[in-house]
Amino acid sequence: MEQTNKSPLDDIQRQIFDRIAKNDVNGFKQLITQLKERVDFVDDDGMTPLQHACCKGSKEIVQILLDMGADIHFNKHGADYTPLHFAALSGNTEVCRLILDAGINPNSLNSVSRTASQMAAFVGNHSCVETINNYVPRKSLEYYTQPQGQQKEPLISPAQLDAFHQFVIEINLHPVRIALNLQQLGLLRNLQGLKKALEYMCEKEMKKTTDVNELMAFKFHYLRWIVSELMRCEEQCKAQRKEKPSEGDAGKHDFVELFIKRVLKENKLGQLDYVEFILRECVREFPFRECTIFRQVVSQLTAKDPQPALLVFRNAINGHRGFADESTYCSSCGNEKPDKKCSKCKQVKYCDRECQRLHWFMHKKTCARPTSNVSASTSASATKESIDTSELQEELSKLATA
Ligand SMILES: [Zn+2]
Ligand SMILES: [Zn+2]
Structure with a gap:
């Protein structure tokens, strides 16, 4: 017999491992219902x-196993990898999220003293590094959803x-992404509470007695700064509406639009003046001046020929990606690997129509003017991937009057 001191795998268990190895989700689903015992059994390697x-990196299978009560702390293979170490190596950020949500400790070390995030960095899975490093347990935020003290x-x-x-x-720190997230998550109505909560979170992080995470403290401060900038835009829009009450409540969230336009407005050198200004102001207002991240950011911003502040922030919080970073980013919100592009020039990429619409007031200045030839060939080769700009013009003419 092949196995002597371990209880031999039964046929179903063996097939389950086989389906996982083949990433056969349907086959796995069928088999798992026939399993009589717990899902924490191991193969010959103790896995x-x-x-x-x-x-x-199979998100669906991981989700099913977690739903069935798989133990994230179960460890029999000897190298002390947590499921998060394996997920980090797979490169799948969603699987990392599932395991983090299940309550894994991201600081757990494997037998060669590496965290999951370090393993991900080692193999160049930067999105996994960022997903793990930016993670905050949901439970730690419950504090802010209960009245404290005099509240x-x-x-x-x-x-x-x-x-x-x-x-x-x-993980995306672009101000446009932050504003769009607030809008999409329905958080715009309570910017005041959000701002206060982020302020406390920053303070709480820095005043911890052990394991202070300066990077997260700085990130909370930065998010708070963007939120307060949005509030300033909201005030300005309100003031304008008072002057012109005839326009009524048309576009209640027009302050988001105002903010995004300010962010994306490039000067003649293609630089984002407003972003540069608010980020530098944000650093100046960071209350914890002794910490490494503060000194690092200040020294980079005050260097000769400094990099754009947004890049300095991104590198400070999420780490340098090194030379291997050939990813493309959405020209509007900075999301990684957007899969749509401008149909006219094919030079810029976007997540979706909304991102394109928001960026058009800048991009229209540089978007290639089609000659009759080019326009014929582009419309012929227009795929699902590209977004038509002609409809956009229409939308924008409506918008320009707002
Ligand atoms: Zn985008
Ligand atoms: Zn274009």
Whole structure:
């Protein structure tokens, strides 16, 4: 017999490992219903189905196993990899998220003293590094959804906890992404509470007695800064509406639009003056001047020929990506690997029509003017991937009057 001192795998268990190895989700679903015992059994190498599924980066299978009560702390293979180590190596950020949400400790070390995030960095899975390093347990945010001290109302309503969590763990630090996230998550109505909560979070992080995470403290401060900038835009829009009450409530969230336009407005050298200004102001207002991240950011911003402040922030919080970074980014919100592009010039990429619309007031100045030839060939080759700009013109003419 091949196995002597371990209980031999039964046929179903063996097939389950086989389905996971082949990433056969349907086959796996069928088999798993026939399983009589717990899902934490191991193969000849001491690995569980959950660990294998994390290795494979199979989100669906990982989710099923977690739903079935798979133990994230189960460890029989000897190298002390947590499921997060395997997920980090797989390069799948969603699997990393599932394991983080399940409550894994991201600081757990494997047998060669590496965290999951360090393993991900080692193999160049930068999105996984960022996902893990930006993670904040949902539970730690519950504090802000309960009234504290003299408060009658909590800073964040309990119904907004999930949205608040999503907002805080976002890895893209572009001001446009932050504004769009607030809008999409329904958090715009409570900017005041959000701002206060982020302020406390920054303070709380820096005043911890152990494991202070300066990077997160700085990130919370930065998010708070963007939120207060949005509030300033909101005030300005309100003041304008008072002057012209005839326009009524048309476009209640026009302050988001105002903010985004300011952010994306390039000067003649293609630089983002407003972003540069608010980020530098943000650094000046950071209350913890002794910490490494503050000194690092200041020295970079005051260097001769400094990099754009947004890049300095991104590198400070999320780490340098090194020379291997050939990813493309959305020209509007900075999201990685957008899959749409301007149909006319094909030079700029966007996440979706909304991102393109928001950027058009700048991009129209440089977007290639089609000659009759080019326009014929582009419309012929127009794929699902590209976004037509002619409709956009129409939308924008409506918008220009706002
Ligand atoms: Zn975008
Ligand atoms: Zn274009």
